[in-house]
Amino acid sequence: MLRRAFMTSGTAAVATASLGGGPRPRHRRHAGETEASAVEEAVRHIRLLDDRHGADGLYRRAAHPLRAAYDLLDAQVRRQSVADRLHSGAGELSISVGWLAHDSGRYADARSHYAEALATARVAGDPALEAHAFCNTAFLARDAGRPREAVRAAQAAQRAGRQLPSARLLSLLALREAGGWAGLGDRTACKEALARARTMFERGACEADPEWMTFFGEAELEGLEAQCWSALGDWARAAEHARRAVALQDPHFARNIALYTAQLAGDLARGGAPDAAAAAGEQALDHLAQVQSARIRTMLVSTARLLRRHAAEPAVSAFLGRHEAAAQPA
Template identity: 30%
Template sequence: MNALVEADDRLGGHQSLAVAALQGRAHVLELQERNASERVRRSLYALAAEFTTIAAWSCIDVRDLDAAQRHLHESATFAGLSQDPPTGMRVWINLAMLAYQRQNWTEQLAAAQAANVTTAARRDPFFGSMGRMRLALAHSSLGDSRAAQRTLDTAQEALGKATEDDRPRWTAFYGPAELNHLAAIILNHDGESANAEAMAHRALAAIPAEFQRNRALATCQLALAQLRQGEPEQATATATTVFTIMAGVSLPGRMRSLIGDFHRDLFRLAPSTTYARDWADRMREEWSRA
């Protein structure tokens, strides 16, 4: 399972990752057929939930949202049977992410609120911070920028109280760098492009090298922030580095959607420039890799 999480960190979601995760789940469920103690059975259900959530997250990343919904409903069942707080937290976080991709803002808010009242969020400031960031994103999606900023502040405060505990491998993506990346998303959405640029720079200065996909996503936010401040040439140079970061692999669907947003805004602002035409040529080349 950890190997699948590491593959997702590097390359993002892809179909073969989802298939491998579901194969892992099938093996775990086969083990459930054997005699085992209650503690072992709960651990196996937690593993089944984790594998299914990896498959769901991969589907979210490639924007196969209907498949992601089915997998997350299955994950919720396994997580409930496991009685494992971090696993339950992960399912709610992914449900909030899925609702965000579907632009179902009320469902996003409900899932984020559910994440914030889980046992994991109440007991551990690290998970509390993670839940509050999802809540801040939900407030921003609903147009409540004041609530978004207030919740963002509490997420940062909670993360500052978190200790270096032994947590599941999937949590390794979250820390000050990811918090700043998510803050850049919120600030870009709320029209605070200068602050969004600052947060994106902070994120990129701290994202570990192995989180290739997250680095590329933060770079997308930086490019969008620069573009919305009237710096299309600089923004285009920034956006082009996304392709270098992803090292020529096919971009996950979620990232392609962000790049598409940048492309439309660029050609609205500077349609006849040389750098915009060069960008379009490069984007067509990268799109053909899919």
């Protein structure tokens, strides 16, 4: 049951909305602390659900609270601090909804949401929001096959991020840049960005780290490095990092465990280890019982295609049969 994301606020007449839908309010006159807190809570709730279950079932239901959040930007607000929170919250919500679109394969929708968040950041003069919007734009560009754009967006994110005292943020942004360089086949630039990312990561967490970065620990660092080596065609090194990512991940992040396991399966398949790839693929299918992600399903489709030439192997045959059954409509 999806909890309520916005609360009715007395004389402010802010309509209720849930991730499951509801009527869109027509008029707003005032907004205050309650409305700002409601937007922030909606962002947290979407992130929590995505961490546990993946994006596919959430995207359409998240559209209404996003519209409601942007409606609040036209409300009369008495304090600048509240106005700043509303802009930041609306921008972060746009990024969260954009990520749901991104992870479920709706790249055009994701690009639009990230651009909206970036515009909100520029209007509000919010470098933290700007860094986050460019971070996700870089990730999307990499996934959409635009690696040069990924590099530029990641570098723009770092320019904004340097205004914040968060080494972990700069670490993640360097990893986004590394992903772009890997997509361009520039091994030297990729390795330099990866080294920068590790240096920044090793400086440790701090109170200034953005709230949205709760997912970014050592497991994510390993997982993103695995993706870089995979893009560069170094399957053995990619599998090594993917294996570490699976082992290090907090069980709370069920979606990421499924992602890293699917990454591992693909790298093993490409690296000539079909039995190990099939075993990892079976584990990824286990995780997909509770996670809905078009990205992960697509990765497993690619792995299954690679493994078909080894279908005579019992482990591979078992994986292929189970994968085919899972792909059938219920």
